[in-house]
Amino acid sequence: MPLVAFTKGHGTGNDFVIVSDPDGELDLSDDQVAVLCDRRFGIGGDGILRVVRADAIDEGADAAASGAVWFMDYRNADGSRAEMCGNGIRVFARYLAEVGWATLDDGPLAIGTRAGVKTVTRSDLGFEVDLGPWRVEPQEVLVRARGIGAPRPGLGIDVGNPHVVVALPDERELDGLDLTAVPQLHPEPPHGANVEFVVPSDPLVRDGVGTIRMRVFERGVGETLSCGTGVAAAALAVRDWAGAAAPDHWTVEVPGGTLGVRMPLVGDERHVLLSGPATLVYSGEVALA
Structure with a gap:
């Protein structure tokens, strides 16, 4: 069985398995996501954040066209795809900054999601994401x-x-x-x-x-x-x-x-x-x- 590198992260206890897949080569099934998120048989988490370049997957095409380099492929713990995750995108931005793939020091960081491109900045509480209009x-x-x-x-x-x-x-x-x-x-x-x-x-x-x-x-x-x-x-x-x-x-x-x-x-x-x-x-x- 192939080994996959991961990082565990959370935002106020809302926890995620972060999987790095910059070139969009990893195709996780719903069952695989569910096992990884299982708290007894896997790593455990409320969902998975797949870190992928926006131009490497079809879902990221609009984000790439607007200038976003990275796309947050967020999956719920049961494997279902979700549009957005407010805690997850802050953790996603923190991960990008920690591994040196992006910086938030020069202004907002644009990240593609299924709900459109969101921008993240540093704030007094840690990180702030603009969720847009409601x-x-x-x-x-x-x-x-x-x-x-x-x-x-x-x-x-x-x-x-x-x-x-x-x-x-x-x-x-x-x-x-x-x-x-x-x-x-x-x-x-x-x-x-x-x-x-x-x-x-x-x-x-x-x-x-x-x-x-x-x-x-x-x-x-x-x-x-x-x-x-x-x-x-x-x-x-x-x-x-x-x-x-x-x-x-x-x-x-x-x-x-x-x-x-x-x-x-x-x-x-x-x-x-x-x-x-x-x-x-x-x-x-x-x-x-």
């Missing part, structure tokens, strides 16, 4: 989850990948959620969705910064300690519910740590940016079945 879905989604009784209304937020955000009244109910069971959505989004459960702080805003606490169920993975795009979606949803006076800066607490979200004007449209740490833990080789 979309609030018009149709309300009812969410049924184990531990909260009756179905609750959820707000659909698209930040390059789909999310449904549910507000809960207090931390007791948030802590009582059983996310070993898959939340049921009605209607079910065409490509599924990550589901975030949030509790606003009291008071919601301190010194111009909003604060919320969140847990998340990621499609194709299960409950994770953190979800970067989910953190952004949760902040956007609470901002939407809070109305016109809501702030554009947020702090989001997840089981794995704390992340920052802000919504600045970029040109003539508002973008959502996510900031937080990115850690590389160890490297090694694994036999690929």
Whole structure:
């Protein structure tokens, strides 16, 4: 069996197996991804980040045309392909910088994803990614989850990948959620969705910064300690519910740590940016079945 070099990394506990494949020669099956991400029989992770040059694979053609050198081929722990990963792209950028394939010292680093090209810069919290504009879905989604009784209304937020955000009244109910069971959505989004459960702080805003606490169920993975795009979606949803006076800066607490979200004007449209740490833990080789 061939040996594949890997690095293990995480962003606030959302962990990934990073596989270097600059020339696009590695074709991982869904089953191979699932085994590598298995916490008992593999390395363990919430997903895989394949590091590949944008011009080396068909999916990276648009990114390469726009000037991005690298493409983040992100796969969920079950092997399914995902559009974006907010924690993953920070870890991806950290890896590129550590191995000397890219630098963030001279400005933003452009990285291709299935949700388009995203830019990453250094920030006080570690790294910040511009997720671009977002979309609030018009149709309300009812969410049924184990531990909260009756179905609750959820707000659909698209930040390059789909999310449904549910507000809960207090931390007791948030802590009582059983996310070993898959939340049921009605209607079910065409490509599924990550589901975030949030509790606003009291008071919601301190010194111009909003604060919320969140847990998340990621499609194709299960409950994770953190979800970067989910953190952004949760902040956007609470901002939407809070109305016109809501702030554009947020702090989001997840089981794995704390992340920052802000919504600045970029040109003539508002973008959502996510900031937080990115850690590389160890490297090694694994036999690929």
